[in-house]
Amino acid sequence: MTFETVIGLEVHAQLRTQSKMFCGCATEFGLPANTQTCPVCLGLPGALPVVNKRAVEMAVRTGLALHCTVGTTNQFARKNYFYPDLPKGYQISQYDRPICEHGWLELQVNGTSKKVRIRRAHLEEDAGKNIHADAGSLVDLNRAGTPLIEIVTEPDMRSADEVVSYLKSLRDVLMYIDVCDGNMEQGSLRCEPNLSLRPAGSDELGTKVELKNINSFKFVKDAIEYEIKRQTKVLGEGGTIVQETRLWDIDRGQTAVMRSKEEAHDYRYFPDPDLVPLVISEEWIEELRATIQELPKDRHRRFLRDYGLPDYDAGVLTSSRALADYFEACVTLFAEPKLISNFLMSEFLRELHQAGTTVESSPVSPERLVGLLQLVRDDTISLKVAKEIFPELYAGDKSAAQLVEEKGLRQLSDEGELLSLIDEVIEQHPAQVAQYRGGKETVIGFLVGQAMKRSGGKANPQKVNALFKTRLSS
Numbered sequence: 001m002t003f004e005t006v007i008g009l010e011v012h013a014q015l016r017t018q019s020k021m022f023c024g025c026a027t028e029f030g031l032p033a034n035t036q037t038c039p040v041c042l043g044l045p046g047a048l049p050v051v052n053k054r055a056v057e058m059a060v061r062t063g064l065a066l067h068c069t070v071g072t073t074n075q076f077a078r079k080n081y082f083y084p085d086l087p088k089g090y091q092i093s094q095y096d097r098p099i100c101e102h103g104w105l106e107l108q109v110n111g112t113s114k115k116v117r118i119r120r121a122h123l124e125e126d127a128g129k130n131i132h133a134d135a136g137s138l139v140d141l142n143r144a145g146t147p148l149i150e151i152v153t154e155p156d157m158r159s160a161d162e163v164v165s166y167l168k169s170l171r172d173v174l175m176y177i178d179v180c181d182g183n184m185e186q187g188s189l190r191c192e193p194n195l196s197l198r199p200a201g202s203d204e205l206g207t208k209v210e211l212k213n214i215n216s217f218k219f220v221k222d223a224i225e226y227e228i229k230r231q232t233k234v235l236g237e238g239g240t241i242v243q244e245t246r247l248w249d250i251d252r253g254q255t256a257v258m259r260s261k262e263e264a265h266d267y268r269y270f271p272d273p274d275l276v277p278l279v280i281s282e283e284w285i286e287e288l289r290a291t292i293q294e295l296p297k298d299r300h301r302r303f304l305r306d307y308g309l310p311d312y313d314a315g316v317l318t319s320s321r322a323l324a325d326y327f328e329a330c331v332t333l334f335a336e337p338k339l340i341s342n343f344l345m346s347e348f349l350r351e352l353h354q355a356g357t358t359v360e361s362s363p364v365s366p367e368r369l370v371g372l373l374q375l376v377r378d379d380t381i382s383l384k385v386a387k388e389i390f391p392e393l394y395a396g397d398k399s400a401a402q403l404v405e406e407k408g409l410r411q412l413s414d415e416g417e418l419l420s421l422i423d424e425v426i427e428q429h430p431a432q433v434a435q436y437r438g439g440k441e442t443v444i445g446f447l448v449g450q451a452m453k454r455s456g457g458k459a460n461p462q463k464v465n466a467l468f469k470t471r472l473s474s
Ligand code: ADP
Pocket: 006, 007, 008, 009, 010, 152, 153, 154, 155, 156, 194, 195, 196, 205, 206, 207, 208, 264
């Protein structure tokens, strides 16, 4: 029997607020343990939560970017469970009235796109972190109370590649609208795939397994592919899948049982009596809608249409808002999209990468970069020379024109000067000239090479080539 894979995803994204979801503690990553805590996030008796308005705004903006309906009346709920990193004995989350519902996000696999339905997105607080050391287990509550948005899809994905593409699109969107830093290593974006198999052609859902807290694209792909194989084997041998939560074991390259799956009723959800229903006015929603600019996929399509760029280029350039902005700033100054795109994707990104810098803090402004490419376009220098001097342009503050003058890199394009070079070469190599005239056209390469040499590499090779041809045919 052949099986179809069915996957739905739960993603936790950490919202980029300055302070936590229900108290004023900072959310900065990596500070000494328990230095960012207060009675509220420590769960001390009698401490009361206050909703972070910024977090609500970010959740609404996320919902709007994902084409969701935003709930005007929201209720926070207690999700009760015991764990050492959860001092209150419950997590404040949302249950039957989430802030966003019924949206979609597009993914792309093998050149075709597909809409994945978003079931819901709700606000909640993060738990702390347990650290297991030799001396015993410790709890760090710096992360406790950090605002999260949990984004849950319908079971619409069918392969690991679709999941990875969905995740990339989601990460791009969240970073574009500035609600999440997208840093997967630091856990700002964590993903839990739910995966089941069913006989090909069936409409019913099979029993699913949830894969817990995976924080890299590679691990997501590996874990899903492993799990597909495992379930195929179990079902193929006539066995049944147990509904459970499994962990991805990076070292062994396999999933392992973490716990049997808990049901919603195990959590004894109930409205948090400390928090009144959160009312979001239509007016506020519209204000927030106005802050959402063009999203990555739309911008990608516009780059194809308006600049005539290949799909690959548009994908790279729109992968970050800063890079897309930079590109557009360049094109506004100089209408040569493909020349600019090529240069940004190679030299520019390489130089930034080597310096460990971001596009935002690039020392080369669009003006200076365009200045360099203009010299290429008007034949003052070759593209090769432009690439060679780019590191200097990057490191200093001189303009490209200054650098070219100082270093004497101006390309020789003057026809009169080039012709006198060419005539010298013709005079000194009568044998090759005769060969060329006799029909051996490849000899032109040799002759051009000689002229280039004489010019100290500065002659414009295309022009030299063209001039040789007219000279030798006359
Ligand atoms: P739970 O209550 O166990 O968390 P939900 O019904 O809330 O389960 O769904 C959680 C996620 O699992 C959603 O993304 C959903 O699309 C996905 N999902 C639900 N059932 C299945 C299934 N049988 N196979 C694959 N994914 C599923």
